[in-house]
Amino acid sequence: xxKRSIIPYGPQHPVLPEPIHLDLVVEDERIIEAIPSxxxxxxxxxxxxxxxxxxxxxxxxxxxxxxxxxxxxxTYCEGIEQIMNIEVPGRAMYLRTIWGEMSxxxxxxxxxxLLADGYGFESLFYQTWRIREKVLDIFEAxxxxxxxxxxxxxxxxxxxxxxxxxxxxxxxxxxxxxxxxEIQKTFLFDYSVQSRLKGIGILTKEQVHDLSCxxxxxxxxxxxxxMRYLGKDAYxxxxxxxxxxxxxxxxxxxxxxxxxxxxxxxxxxxxxxxxPDGEIDAPVKGLPNGETFMRVEQxxxxxxxxxxxSGKAFVDRxxxxxxxxxxxxxxxxxxxxxxLADVGLLVLSIDPCISCTxx
Amino acid sequence: xxxxxxxxxxxxxxxxxxxxxxxxxxxxxGLRLSQICAAYTDGKYELSYSFENEENFDFVTLRxxxxxxxxxxxVSEILPHAVFYENEMKELYGVNIKMINLDFxxxxxxxxxxxxxxxxEERKRIEDARKSIAEAEGGIKEED
Amino acid sequence: xxxxxxxxxxxxxxxSSCNGCDIEVLACLTPVYDAERFxxxxxxxxxxxxxxxxxxxxxSQNQAVVxxxxxxxxxxxxxxxxxxxxxxxxxxxECYNIIGGADTTVPVDIYVPGCAARPQAIIDGxxxxxxxxxxxxxxxxxxxxxxxxxADLKTKENNNSSDKGNEA
Numbered sequence: 001x002x003k004r005s006i007i008p009y010g011p012q013h014p015v016l017p018e019p020i021h022l023d024l025v026v027e028d029e030r031i032i033e034a035i036p037s038x039x040x041x042x043x044x045x046x047x048x049x050x051x052x053x054x055x056x057x058x059x060x061x062x063x064x065x066x067x068x069x070x071x072x073x074x075t076y077c078e079g080i081e082q083i084m085n086i087e088v089p090g091r092a093m094y095l096r097t098i099w100g101e102m103s104x105x106x107x108x109x110x111x112x113x114l115l116a117d118g119y120g121f122e123s124l125f126y127q128t129w130r131i132r133e134k135v136l137d138i139f140e141a142x143x144x145x146x147x148x149x150x151x152x153x154x155x156x157x158x159x160x161x162x163x164x165x166x167x168x169x170x171x172x173x174x175x176x177x178x179x180x181x182e183i184q185k186t187f188l189f190d191y192s193v194q195s196r197l198k199g200i201g202i203l204t205k206e207q208v209h210d211l212s213c214x215x216x217x218x219x220x221x222x223x224x225x226x227m228r229y230l231g232k233d234a235y236x237x238x239x240x241x242x243x244x245x246x247x248x249x250x251x252x253x254x255x256x257x258x259x260x261x262x263x264x265x266x267x268x269x270x271x272x273x274x275x276p277d278g279e280i281d282a283p284v285k286g287l288p289n290g291e292t293f294m295r296v297e298q299x300x301x302x303x304x305x306x307x308x309x310s311g312k313a314f315v316d317r318x319x320x321x322x323x324x325x326x327x328x329x330x331x332x333x334x335x336x337x338x339x340l341a342d343v344g345l346l347v348l349s350i351d352p353c354i355s356c357t358x359x
Numbered sequence: 360x361x362x363x364x365x366x367x368x369x370x371x372x373x374x375x376x377x378x379x380x381x382x383x384x385x386x387x388x389g390l391r392l393s394q395i396c397a398a399y400t401d402g403k404y405e406l407s408y409s410f411e412n413e414e415n416f417d418f419v420t421l422r423x424x425x426x427x428x429x430x431x432x433x434v435s436e437i438l439p440h441a442v443f444y445e446n447e448m449k450e451l452y453g454v455n456i457k458m459i460n461l462d463f464x465x466x467x468x469x470x471x472x473x474x475x476x477x478x479x480e481e482r483k484r485i486e487d488a489r490k491s492i493a494e495a496e497g498g499i500k501e502e503d
Numbered sequence: 504x505x506x507x508x509x510x511x512x513x514x515x516x517x518x519s520s521c522n523g524c525d526i527e528v529l530a531c532l533t534p535v536y537d538a539e540r541f542x543x544x545x546x547x548x549x550x551x552x553x554x555x556x557x558x559x560x561x562x563s564q565n566q567a568v569v570x571x572x573x574x575x576x577x578x579x580x581x582x583x584x585x586x587x588x589x590x591x592x593x594x595x596x597e598c599y600n601i602i603g604g605a606d607t608t609v610p611v612d613i614y615v616p617g618c619a620a621r622p623q624a625i626i627d628g629x630x631x632x633x634x635x636x637x638x639x640x641x642x643x644x645x646x647x648x649x650x651x652x653x654a655d656l657k658t659k660e661n662n663n664s665s666d667k668g669n670e671a
Contacts, residue, residue, distance in 0.1 A: 230364060308400075316400065
């Protein structure tokens with residue numbers, strides 16, 4: 001029986017990109033329990049609904065998180081469109097899908113780089129982010145912004161992409177795919193990386209169900225749940241099957257995300273081949289009246305937006321349930337019984353986006 | 360082609376005293392808890408407990424309408440990971456939830472303003488009501 | 504001491520930011536926009552850092568953390584506020600939990616606007632911070648030298664007065 005002590009972890013730590021505080025109850029290098037303490041990034045943006053009307057709220061919602069910013073704006077717009085029964089034209093749906101899948105590629109590449117930095121492989125971190133710069137160049141060429149690009153509005157999209165730009169995207173994607181294939185050899189088959197990631201932080205399928213985990217974190221334990229099966233936007237015409245793995249450890253989570261990058265590249269190619277011509281926005285008449293729960297698969301998992309309106313220009317209630325908020329109990333469960341040296345990697349394996357969690 | 364799921368979304372209004380039984384029923388049916396949220400309209404709280412089916416993505420919401428000072432029991436004994444949602448509701452809206460498993464006592468986000476999402480006039484009414492209840496209980500204990 | 508000023512170390516802390524400016528700061532330190540060619544390195548230890556990069560607004564929870572980080576850094580030091588949230592509070596200025604920009608807690612020297620701030624603007628801010636840091640290092644060295652001279656003068660006076668006392 002060793003002596004128990006409490007070690008504070010965070011909010012400022014070289015491995016963590018964002019401030020989160022964990023109190024780790026430790027006995028001889030093994031963690032018994034972890035109690036999270038969040039609230040450093042809490043801005044309270046849900047209170048801005050009283051000051052900005054439902055059109056201007058798109059800009060606020062996009063700034064919930066800089067990494068998944070496009071998907072947040074898209075989810076909000078789709079929620080309002082469902083309340084007002086607006087039918088978005090086909091071309092706008094395909095454009096949203098293309099930008100959304102590129103957003104997923106950029107988010108997974110970012111996570112892979114941070115994971116490499118987390119176990120000390122700095123040159124791999126730099127190589128991964130260099131590939132990611134190509135995706136950001138595509139964003140800048142098509143929308144004008146690198147991380148936060150407001151191209152969503154209630155009713156459709158603000159900008160269009162002509163055929164030259166779509167051909168440019170196809171050329172760049174070939175290059176990106178070639179480079180990611182070289183990088184994946186190190187992430188998946190290198191001996192030192194495997195010995196750091198295999199066998200730690202295992203969660204079984206029953207635990208994932210009991211704790212309601214979402215996203216690649218849950219799919220790595222064998223749960224086949226992906227909101228793209230709902231067939232919204234262009235997904236009803238595309239060939240899509242969710243990627244799962246059965247091991248449930250950190251290596252499986254890394255593998256699921258690497259394979260999702262290749263799947264997103266194939267989905268974008270298919271969407272560019274099938275994109276219809278036509279308008280990119282629909283006219284919006286009247287004010288929203290009703291409520292909805294809108295579910296969308298963001299890069300980190302399933303996000304649920306609860307929007308409640310009652311015929312005024314200002315929304316009554318906006319509640320954002322982000323995927324990291326749902327994965328926090330899963331994190332506390334994986335930390336039990338882990339070594340103190342693995343805490344950084346385990347926190348990174350849920351792909352934490354603390355600014356999403358605390359809004 | 361992708362096998363598209365067409366989920367059924369439904370909303371059921373229940374009383375506060377039936378909450379624990381209904382939540383236990385949903386858990387036994389194999390549904391998972393998706394989210395719990397609170398809203399405020401016309402002088403009452405509207406709590407929504409949402410459940411999701413992992414096979415066909417059906418979405419079921421249980422809706423409870425509460426008066427401002429009414430008590431409601433916590434579901435964290437049946438669903439342990441609901442503590443974060445319930446602590447958030449308690450801190451941001453002042454919902455009177457009893458017996459939460461891990462009660463952060465309004466220090467989950469550690470905000471300086473109390474119950475910031477309630478309109479200011481309701482905030483004062485709740486604080487005065489709770490103070491008078493606490494004083495009444497304290498008064499009875501002194502008499503003993 | 505004079506060699507330190509040519510390669511200052513950078514500490515980056517995110518206080519209630521949405522992450523847009525943070526990943527642009529990290530993108531500055533990686534290939535393509537490489538800011539390390541100016542001699543800086545990203546460190547995680549505040550006691551070894553010279554330049555503090557702050558993103559995001561200040562709220563009641565992280566005010567104490569930012570103040571502690573600033574106090575732990577040794578002098579001379581430079582503070583750069585990156586992004587419009589760190590300058591004034593940004594689009595969240597009217598939220599109930601945001602007190603304001605970084606200058607409500609620590610003295611800021613350089614403001615880099617933008618939402619999210621572009622890497623070109625961030626590198627411009629870092630280069631100006633390096634110039635300011637070099638100037639402050641020179642002033643700091645001069646101050647230390649003058650302090651040393653004053654200390655010598657005082658000890659000489661004390662010795663003279665004690666000699667006079669002994670003679671008397």
